[in-house]
Amino acid sequence: MIKDNLETVRESIPSGVLLVAVSKTKPVDDLMEAYEAGQRVFGENHALEMRDKHEALPNDIDWHFIGHLQTNKIKYIIPFVRLIHSIDTFNLLQAVNKEAVKNNRVVDCLLQFHVAEEETKFGLSLEEAEEILNSDVFKELKNVRICGIMGMATNTDNQVQIRKEFHHLKEIFGTLKQKYFTDCEYFKEISMGMSHDYRLAIEEGSTMVRVGSMIFGARNYNV
Numbered sequence: 233m234i235k236d237n238l239e240t241v242r243e244s245i246p247s248g249v250l251l252v253a254v255s256k257t258k259p260v261d262d263l264m265e266a267y268e269a270g271q272r273v274f275g276e277n278h279a280l281e282m283r284d285k286h287e288a289l290p291n292d293i294d295w296h297f298i299g300h301l302q303t304n305k306i307k308y309i310i311p312f313v314r315l316i317h318s319i320d321t322f323n324l325l326q327a328v329n330k331e332a333v334k335n336n337r338v339v340d341c342l343l344q345f346h347v348a349e350e351e352t353k354f355g356l357s358l359e360e361a362e363e364i365l366n367s368d369v370f371k372e373l374k375n376v377r378i379c380g381i382m383g384m385a386t387n388t389d390n391q392v393q394i395r396k397e398f399h400h401l402k403e404i405f406g407t408l409k410q411k412y413f414t415d416c417e418y419f420k421e422i423s424m425g426m427s428h429d430y431r432l433a434i435e436e437g438s439t440m441v442r443v444g445s446m447i448f449g450a451r452n453y454n455v
């Protein structure tokens with residue numbers, strides 16, 4: 233079933249867009265089924281869960297961290313994480329850099345923006361991001377590389393609103409690209425779109441979609 237779901241999702245995604253299979257809460261066997269169907273990019277939102285799955289599964293998997301990251305958990309993922317989508321404070325970015333130094337790595341990160349209506353969602357405003365990017369402290373961070381931005385739309389059926397929020401993210405990306413990253417070919421990612429809205433996100437310029445339940449089925453948080 234996972235294999236069929238994956239194929240369905242893949243068929244709906246253009247070749248320039250990366251599919252991150254969001255496997256949070258799902259058992260290793262489910263991830264292995266996706267792996268055997270060719271999937272190599274997985275997204276998780278808990279540091280210890282991601283570390284454990286990384287240890288249990290083949291080592292040619294790219295692990296993307298997509299959830300709210302607590303600074304005391306950073307150390308569990310820095311040795312192997314491929315991309316952190318969810319940098320939502322300057323403090324977190326500095327802590328990631330510090331741990332990356334210890335691991336002698338440069339860790340790729342995205343800045344997460346708050347564009348949804350819900351207060352519950354994490355993320356920076358454009359002003360907060362610019363404050364980071366303009367600061368002297370930021371310019372000294374040599375072990376993190378900002379590769380783009382990430383965001384989530386409001387959880388609603390209102391397609392007009394979702395599209396507007398994705399469009400807003402795309403505008404933020406354009407602003408940052410022009411002001412801070414013109415000569416940086418690596419600043420190119422817009423991580424937006426989940427199971428229920430990834431098609432809209434792609435139409436609005438997404439380069440990475442994070443799809444979970446449409447591949448692995450509904451999550452049961454009580455188990």
Ligand SMILES: *Cc1c(COP(=O)(O)O)cnc(C)c1O
Nearest residue numbers: 254298426427442443444445446
């Ligand atoms: C869980 C999660 C997803 C995937 O959600 P689905 O609706 O299952 O596709 C994507 N992005 C983030 C940040 C998530 O936490």
